[in-house]
Amino acid sequence: MSKLTRRLFLAYGTAMAAVVAGELGKPRRGMADARVLNLYSSRHYDTDNQLYEGFTQKTGIKINLIEGDAAQLVERIKSEGANSPADVLITVDAGNLWRAQTEGLFQPVSSATLNSAIPANLRDPGGHWFGLSKRARVIMYNRGKVNPAQLSTYEALGTPAWKGKVLIRSSNNIYNQSLIAGMIETKGADTAQKWVQGLVANFARPPEGNDTAQIKAVAAGMGDVAIANSYYLARLASSNDPADQAVARNVGMFFPNQRDRGTHINISGAGVVRNAPNQAGAIAFLEYLVTPEAQKIFSFGNNEYPVVSGVPVSPALAQYGTFKSDPVNVATYGRLNSQAIQIMDRAGWK
Ligand code: FE
Numbered sequence: 405m406s407k408l409t410r411r412l413f414l415a416y417g418t419a420m421a422a423v424v425a426g427e428l429g430k431p432r433r434g435m436a437d438a439r440v441l442n443l444y445s446s447r448h449y450d451t452d453n454q455l456y457e458g459f460t461q462k463t464g465i466k467i468n469l470i471e472g473d474a475a476q477l478v479e480r481i482k483s484e485g486a487n488s489p490a491d492v493l494i495t496v497d498a499g500n501l502w503r504a505q506t507e508g509l510f511q512p513v514s515s516a517t518l519n520s521a522i523p524a525n526l527r528d529p530g531g532h533w534f535g536l537s538k539r540a541r542v543i544m545y546n547r548g549k550v551n552p553a554q555l556s557t558y559e560a561l562g563t564p565a566w567k568g569k570v571l572i573r574s575s576n577n578i579y580n581q582s583l584i585a586g587m588i589e590t591k592g593a594d595t596a597q598k599w600v601q602g603l604v605a606n607f608a609r610p611p612e613g614n615d616t617a618q619i620k621a622v623a624a625g626m627g628d629v630a631i632a633n634s635y636y637l638a639r640l641a642s643s644n645d646p647a648d649q650a651v652a653r654n655v656g657m658f659f660p661n662q663r664d665r666g667t668h669i670n671i672s673g674a675g676v677v678r679n680a681p682n683q684a685g686a687i688a689f690l691e692y693l694v695t696p697e698a699q700k701i702f703s704f705g706n707n708e709y710p711v712v713s714g715v716p717v718s719p720a721l722a723q724y725g726t727f728k729s730d731p732v733n734v735a736t737y738g739r740l741n742s743q744a745i746q747i748m749d750r751a752g753w754k
Pocket residue numbers: 496633
């Protein structure tokens with residue numbers, strides 16, 4: 405068979421397999437292609453393209469990106485079952501990764517590269533998923549109204565001194581569920597319940613909008629403080645839009661609980677899907693994501709903190725300083741998620 409004939413034959417065979425499977429234009433199982441990685445992602449950050457391009461340059465493996473929110477992607481992989489073309493699921497919040505794990509979507513991975521690069525509290529002890537970047541859930545304060553010396557802990561925001569002054573998004577957001585789960589783990593359910601009740605009593609308004617909306621509301625003086633993820637303020641500070649820059653100038657970032665357990669952190673992370681057609685490519689992708697090059701993209705692209713020590717932090721984020729992190733294993737956020745939701749519901753957190 406000549407080279408050309410062979411190429412045509414292969415192309416024809418591939419096309420026919422696609423037609424027979426009724427899967428034309430979708431990621432496909434069966435004839436697993438080691439040069440393609442099917443990545444299911446709920447990370448909602450444009451700069452992730454740099455990560456995919458970096459991986460393709462290094463390995464020649466192309467990323468086929470399937471996007472959706474975390475719950476959608478989990479449902480999709482479940483319904484695809486053993487025939488799922490998914491190689492890697494990447495998402496934000498350890499709570500989401502834990503849910504995917506309990507649905508049996510991940511396979512355990514034993515990689516010396518991943519285990520030595522990623523601190524043990526930022527990955528599943530069984531190797532089902534790995535934290536790839538960190539974010540801190542911090543107190544954002546209005547610089548004109550609050551002296552940072554008045555701030556101390558998450559717990560303090562539940563005391564009457566902050567009545568009518570606290571902004572935070574709704575309880576159905578997993579970032580908040582994980583924050584409460586972390587508090588249940590270190591302080592116990594009773595203390596967490598009392599804190600949440602005090603916090604809800606201090607809300608400046610019924611919860612509405614995302615983390616960025618809370619930061620903008622703080623800047624506009626609708627409340628004195630907000631609880632939100634660190635990268636959202638760094639993003640406003642490094643925006644080209646003068647309105648965003650004005651918001652960032654009015655808002656300070658405070659890292660709570662520095663004198664005790666440390667500030668609540670969460671991760672974005674990923675796992676290799678149970679029936680990954682390209683298992684070797686999937687592991688190579690995770691290992692690429694902990695290289696200094698990729699870790700720098702997480703930080704300089706989306707203002708997250710690297711999980712690998714020694715990697716520089718973006719200037720927009722670095723300006724807010726360094727801090728002590730709560731060392732709890734982030735898998736806790738998944739394990740205590742339903743208890744956290746109950747506590748928030750009981751307190752009437754909308
Ligand atoms: Fe986010």
